[in-house]
Amino acid sequence: MAQDGPVLDIRAAQPSFDESGMAPVPVDLRLMPGDCAVIECRDFARATLFADLCSGMIALASGSVRFMGLDWTELGDRQLYALRGRIGRITRRGSWLDLFGTHQNIILQQLHHTTRPTDDVVADAMRLGMAFGFPGLPLTGPGRLSAADLARAACVRAFLGRPDLLVLEDISDMLPPDATVAFLEAITAARDRGAAVMWFARHAATWADYRPAVNVHLRLLDEGLFPVRGV
Amino acid sequence: MTAAPVPSDAPGDSPPDGRLGRLMSILARVRPVLAWVGRLTRHQVRFVLALVGAAWGVVRESMRPNSWRRTVREEFRLCLRQVVAGGLLSTLITATLTGLMVVWQAVYWLGFAGMAQMTGSILVSVLVREIAPVLVGIILLGRSGMLVLTEIGILTLGGQIRALQAQGMDPFLLLVLPRTCAFMVGGFTLGILFATISLLMGFIITHSAGVITTSVWTFFANVLMAMSSWDFLVIPLKFILVGFFVGLGACMTGLLVDAEDTIATLMPRGFARGIMTVLVVNILFSMGG
Numbered sequence: 001m002a003q004d005g006p007v008l009d010i011r012a013a014q015p016s017f018d019e020s021g022m023a024p025v026p027v028d029l030r031l032m033p034g035d036c037a038v039i040e041c042r043d044f045a046r047a048t049l050f051a052d053l054c055s056g057m058i059a060l061a062s063g064s065v066r067f068m069g070l071d072w073t074e075l076g077d078r079q080l081y082a083l084r085g086r087i088g089r090i091t092r093r094g095s096w097l098d099l100f101g102t103h104q105n106i107i108l109q110q111l112h113h114t115t116r117p118t119d120d121v122v123a124d125a126m127r128l129g130m131a132f133g134f135p136g137l138p139l140t141g142p143g144r145l146s147a148a149d150l151a152r153a154a155c156v157r158a159f160l161g162r163p164d165l166l167v168l169e170d171i172s173d174m175l176p177p178d179a180t181v182a183f184l185e186a187i188t189a190a191r192d193r194g195a196a197v198m199w200f201a202r203h204a205a206t207w208a209d210y211r212p213a214v215n216v217h218l219r220l221l222d223e224g225l226f227p228v229r230g231v
Numbered sequence: 232m233t234a235a236p237v238p239s240d241a242p243g244d245s246p247p248d249g250r251l252g253r254l255m256s257i258l259a260r261v262r263p264v265l266a267w268v269g270r271l272t273r274h275q276v277r278f279v280l281a282l283v284g285a286a287w288g289v290v291r292e293s294m295r296p297n298s299w300r301r302t303v304r305e306e307f308r309l310c311l312r313q314v315v316a317g318g319l320l321s322t323l324i325t326a327t328l329t330g331l332m333v334v335w336q337a338v339y340w341l342g343f344a345g346m347a348q349m350t351g352s353i354l355v356s357v358l359v360r361e362i363a364p365v366l367v368g369i370i371l372l373g374r375s376g377m378l379v380l381t382e383i384g385i386l387t388l389g390g391q392i393r394a395l396q397a398q399g400m401d402p403f404l405l406l407v408l409p410r411t412c413a414f415m416v417g418g419f420t421l422g423i424l425f426a427t428i429s430l431l432m433g434f435i436i437t438h439s440a441g442v443i444t445t446s447v448w449t450f451f452a453n454v455l456m457a458m459s460s461w462d463f464l465v466i467p468l469k470f471i472l473v474g475f476f477v478g479l480g481a482c483m484t485g486l487l488v489d490a491e492d493t494i495a496t497l498m499p500r501g502f503a504r505g506i507m508t509v510l511v512v513n514i515l516f517s518m519g520g
Contacts, residue, residue: 055397077401084399095394099382109398112302112405 005069006030007165007196008054013063015049020058022049025224027063031165031196036187037216038199038207040228044092044169047200050220051091051167054198055084068164085113088163088190090154090171096142102150103137106157114161121160128156131182151175159186166190166197172206184210278487278504285483286475288403289411298404307409310379314417314474318374322421325366326428333358334433338442350443351457354433359426359454360466361517367422368473368509371414372502376481379410380501383485384494392486402486411478418474419467426466430454469516476508 010029015022027050031037041047052058056065056072064071067083075083096105103125110121122137129137132152138145145153151174158166166187175183187197187210200220201207207214217228292298299307337353383406386392392402434450437443443450458466484501 052397057393057397081396081399081401081404084397087397087399089397091394091397093394094389094391095397097386097391097395099386108302109400112300112400118301 006032006066007035007068008198009064009066009069010054011064011066013053013065014061015053016059016061020049020052022046022053022058023222023224024061027053027225029218029225031198031216033164033194033196034191035216036191036197036199036210036214037218038201038210038214039218039220039225040202040204041170041200041220042202044202046220046222047169048091048093050225051089051169051198051200054165054167055087055089056080082113085109086164087167088158088160088165088195089167090158090169091167092169092171095154096150098141098143100141101139102142102145102153103139105142106137106153106160109157110161116161125156125160128159128186129153131186132156132179133176133182147174148176152179155179155183155186159190162193162195163190164195166195166199168197168199170200170202170206172201172203180209188213278483281483281487282476282480282508285403285407285479289408289475289479292404292408293412298408300404302400303404303409306405307413310375310410310413311416313378314371314375314413314478315420317378318370318417318421319424321370321374322367322425323428325370326363326425327432329358329362329366329425330429330432331436333362334430335436335440335442338433338437342442351453351455354430354454355457355462358429358433360462360469361513363422363425363429364466364469364473364513365509367418367425367470368477368512369506370421371418371474371477372481372505372509375414375417376477376505377498377501379478380481380485380497381494383482384488384492384497384501387486387488388492388494407479407482407486410482411475414478414481415471415475418472418477419470422470422473423467465516469513472512472516473509476512477505480504480508 008029008031010027012026012028014024014026017024029037039047039050041050049058053065054067056067056075060073064073066072068086070079070083072080072083096102097108100108103122106129107118107121107125110116110125111118114121126136129152132155134149134152134156137156138149138153142150142153151171154171155175158168168187187199191197191213199207199214219226219228334354337357338350341350341353383392386395386406395402395405430451431447434443434447438447438450445453481501484497484504488497
């Protein structure tokens with residue numbers, strides 16, 4: 001989908017403290033297609049909540065969060081879920097369904113939201129899987145995979161398809177070093193396609209190799225989201 | 232204007248204070264009980280209202296072709312296989328045992344009382360219309376409903392339902408709709424199998440014992456002749472609705488867990504709700520008939 005305006009536009013969005021537990025401070029952020037924002041955040045839970053806020057899953061006391069020009073609060077359930085299908089997300093929250101094999105978990109979002117032939121989706125997932133160090137796609141249940149393999153699988157799932165926004169929580173402590181290059185290449189490829197990237201990092205070392213390509217650098221604290229000078 | 236000082240031991244003040252104190256003390260004792268009753272009532276009413284709303288949601292969503300995406304169809308297929316294949320053996324054994332007991336007893340005692348011509352209508356009223364839906368409902372609940380409840384309950388407690396939502400997948404569409412529909416189809420399939428097998432087994436035993444001498448076709452023709460047009464509607468409808476509400480109740484109980492719930496608290500609650508659902512559906516139709 002061609003996108004001229006911002007992919008993500010957060011304007012004075014103040015999360016409802018009662019419902020989310022997030023500090024009720026207004027947040028502003030605008031990501032254009034191809035932008036890569038690194039958000040330093042020490043607290044994993046806070047990063048997950050902020051990612052939820054960007055995905056329209058946190059009630060707002062005031063302000064607005066727009067994704068691809070659409071305000072989350074103005075959408076019906078169907079549109080809301082369809083729009084979230086355009087976000088590729090890596091989360092630290094337990095997100096693997098033990099009802100299915102890992103391969104099904106990986107391709108589930110694409111099968112649900114697109115009409116692409118299943119074979120194409122599987123081939124695409126296998127290509128990404130091999131890039132991230134799998135011999136193909138893992139068929140076993142997610143409960144039987146190691147943390148490293150789950151991190152690889154999370155990357156494959158997030159980058160699969162053509163997401164317009166990538167919300168990547170920090171899994172650098174689990175992702176094996178041999179997958180780091182593939183991770184950075186996948187980010188670059190997505191940005192070249194016009195996707196915006198929001199990358200949460202606990203330490204500067206996590207994204208040091210990618211620093212020259214990052215154009216937005218922020219820090220997420222309890223008091224709000226603050227720009228960091230000197231990128 | 233000055234107010235006259237009121238002595239602290241004025242006789243007019245003491246009795247109201249005493250009454251108020253007693254009232255407060257009674258209230259303090261009754262309040263926890265009232266709070267418990269209120270909490271229980273709200274909890275139960277909340278579930279019933281959620282069930283009614285979800286039932287309407289399933290009916291409405293199932294009518295939309297867009298709801299039946301490949302992920303939903305696949306979930307429906309898997310769940311239907313689990314419900315029918317998982318409950319088949321239990322249904323056959325229970326139907327056989329029920330047929331042996333009910334048909335044998337009905338045929339024997341009606342023949343003894345000289346009312347053998349009532350056999351068909353008694354079997355339809357008792358076995359097919361009343362007993363079969365209850366037993367099929369219990370089999371569905373035990374074999375598949377509790378499994379669904381556990382699966383969805385674990386997903387909700389583990390936060391995976393929220394992760395599904397973050398990926399843009401509506402848990403109602405992906406989990407509740409296909410499973411409820413699978414239970415509905417499974418309930419009808421197992422119910423018809425149950426009724427047929429129980430009658431057939433009853434016939435085989437009574438025929439081999441010489442209690443009845445008619446052919447199997449005459450026996451089934453008698454049963455069909457004893458059925459009214461209402462029976463032809465209400466019996467399949469009971470099987471369908473028992474399956475529908477057992478499946479929906481299990482899914483909704485799994486989705487509506489509280490933060491302090493565990494599987495140990497969830498399963499007894501789900502079982503009690505399932506049994507209540509089966510009985511309520513049957514009683515409502517029995518009263519209607």
